[in-house]
Amino acid sequence: MIEIEMKLKKYLIGQPSIMINEDETMEDSIEVLDARNDVNYGYIEVTDDKELTNINIDFDKLVENNGVGLESLEELEMDEILHITESFMKDFGREVVQFSNFSEIGEGEYLVVYEAIDKKLKLPLPNSGAVIEINSYGTITAATIFQEYYQLTYPKVEITEDEAREILCKEILVELGIEENEELGEFELVYQPIRDYIGVTVDGEVQKASQLFSETELEQFSVTPVQVTKALPKLLGATDQYVLREEDGNLYWYVAEDLDAKGEDAEAVIEVLHFDDAGANYESNVVWDTEVKTVLPFEQLKDNAMQFLEIISGDIHNKYMLEEQSILHEDTEEFDDNSDEDIFNVDEYDEEEYADEHEDEPTTMFTFIPYFHEYKLENYSVLIEVGIHTGIIRSCLYSALNMESIRGINITPIISLPEADAIYKQNLQMKLSRFEEIDEDDEMTIYSLNYSINAPSENGAIDKINATTGEVTYAESDIVRG
Helix, strand or coil: CHHHHHHHHHHCCCCCCEEEECCCCCCCCEEEEECCCCCEEEEEEECCCCCEEEEEECHHHHHHHCCCCHHHCCCCCHHHHHHHHHHHHHHHCCCCCEEEEEEEEECCEEEEEEEEEECCCCEEEEEEEEEEEEECCCCEEEEEECCCCEEECCCCCCCCHHHHHHHHCCCCCEEEEEEEECCCCEEEEEEEECCCEEEEECCCCEEEHHHHCCCCCCCEEECCCCCCCCCHHHHCCCCCCEEEEEECCEEEEEEHHHHHHHHHHCCCCEEEEEECCCEEEEEECCCCCCCCCCCCCHHHHHHHHHHHHHHHHCCHHHCEEEECCCCCCCCECCCCCCCCCCCECCCCCCHHHHHHHCCCCCEEEEEEEEEECCEECHHHCEEEEEECCCCCEEEEEEECCCHHHHHCCCCCCCCCHHHHHHHHHHCCEEEEEEEEECCCCCCCEEEEEEEEEECCCCCCCEEEEECCCCCEEECCCCCEEC
């Protein structure tokens, strides 16, 4: 670990002396501590051979504890940032890789991707190098380094790129949907690429993600009108022993005894953080009795989730559909909406073993997907985690829907489906690529060959086509063409 310490500090602002603390109680994550004062800067993960696979660093703590004045620092140019990430790959990568992609993910925050190469065919291997998050000051704040071994297969290439394109273009590749135009602040009817299409195999078969990964689309069920009988604080687990405080429009519940003992240093156990005047993040860390063996009936958990969403959104039976639940845990049973059985197999569930590994209460997730007519608005889906023993709403990230704006949409397209499909296919290209096959034993990544959909470099990939005006928006460059 000393070698990792010496290398890692080079990529942290202020280059503090750090030590890696291998705590036996933390099986997956290893602490990165300041060697002078034990301040926690973040966590790393390593393989059995002590090769670095993941890092997560708290940049604010680095700045606070190393006397760094950001106002006196110059922000780096792209080539300087890439020089740092290349050095990082030489220090921690398992093999020689090449630069693949550079994108801005936030103000002064960048994502850099590296990939290994099939030396014979000169093709990049997806998920084989590293994904690195770095800021404009040159600090690497997060990274995933792929250290797994892999196998390359060389199936016979029986068709050309043009033939692959011709095969794929026999399919309808776009579909109608509703999206929010953030620049205009309104919703619009658009044609979107059908994301299920991956490409064409080298022997001429169309590839879909749903087939490749054996995925089936989950069914959605109607939501019945909800009668609210519980208050929001109760659903979040707040009782008389908690004290509510409001700060800058956000809500915090504290244990009264903690406030008396710690004052301002007390940590809130329930937080409701509001944002954008129309959304909020709900989180409850109310303690639960780990000795409790009872798993609440599924219908009770679902009712709590529905009451919670009804309180924060209202009229949810007119806005949302409840998605069928897939298997959530190796000890769970698949959800059947018409079944009275609990979602969890209590006989197989070892609560003591689970509690030893996880401090948090095990939860089940309810997914509510908004619809307008037959169109999904998946970007506004609401995921609600409910504790299976307490029924407490443990987390929810909620973005409100402006239904009045959506109802104003003309859902009759002026541009026809064949016209939109032709626009999408006009500049469509195919490219020989490597893709990951599914290994049932999950022992090694296997890369095969296909022709993947390749966006022309001039504009980028088509993100959407306005169904009223025919305007095309390109995902990578945000170029709009009439």
